[in-house]
Amino acid sequence: MELNIYHMYPEVLNLYGDMGNILCIKRRCEWRGIKASIKNFSVNSKTHDLKDGDIFFIGGGSDRGQNIVCSHFTKYTEEFKEIIEDQGVVLAICGGYQFLGEKYVDSDGKEVPGLGIFNYSTLNGEGRLIGNIIIENQIGITPKTIVGFENHGGRTYSDYKPLGLVKAGYGNNEHDMKEGIVYKNCIGTYLHGPLLPKNPHLADYLILKALEKKYGIKNLKELDDTLEYSAHEKVVEMYSK
């Protein structure tokens, strides 16, 4: 068995250790005897074909980076939309999450167009939303908590099902207590950190979705995550209100 992991624009979108998410998926596959190949999808690559990707990861970036990526990615919008509709697995973080929507209005009031795959928008607000965040996941994985770190000026307003409900921190915006979005096997979220090593249950959720789509697999071999979950629990203990 083999999974192809596409790392989208690693040279531009890689804030706060987002790269760790890719390594986490790769290692958790390899520990189970599943081959995981990482492919960098970059502005400088000559040719691209996204169809053989099983998991797509888009990290966060600066407003400048978001602009570069967005204008480059536009020509792949239809292909990527089809991949999402066809249950392709996508994890998009912060700037990556914002740019799957219709637009991001930056701190100077300048509009950065999004891919428009989803109909939410992000507007810069006063002050940045920074700090540790705990959410209660809405995708049915155990433990219920997902922990991370957020740092964004944009506030996203969306009617999609959220990835989680905010227990500590801000999430999509500081008002509606929702964090991220879930649509089929696509997850958008503000949680950096990196997210997956802190939340092995979410990493396995994505791996299993990809294996299910490709090979019809319904269960993953258990790993010893004692250390990972004790770190997770510690964060929950420290930051829960």
Ligand code: GLN
């Ligand atoms: N530029 C976006 C914001 O500040 C995203 C930043 C990020 O990816 N951390 O809202």
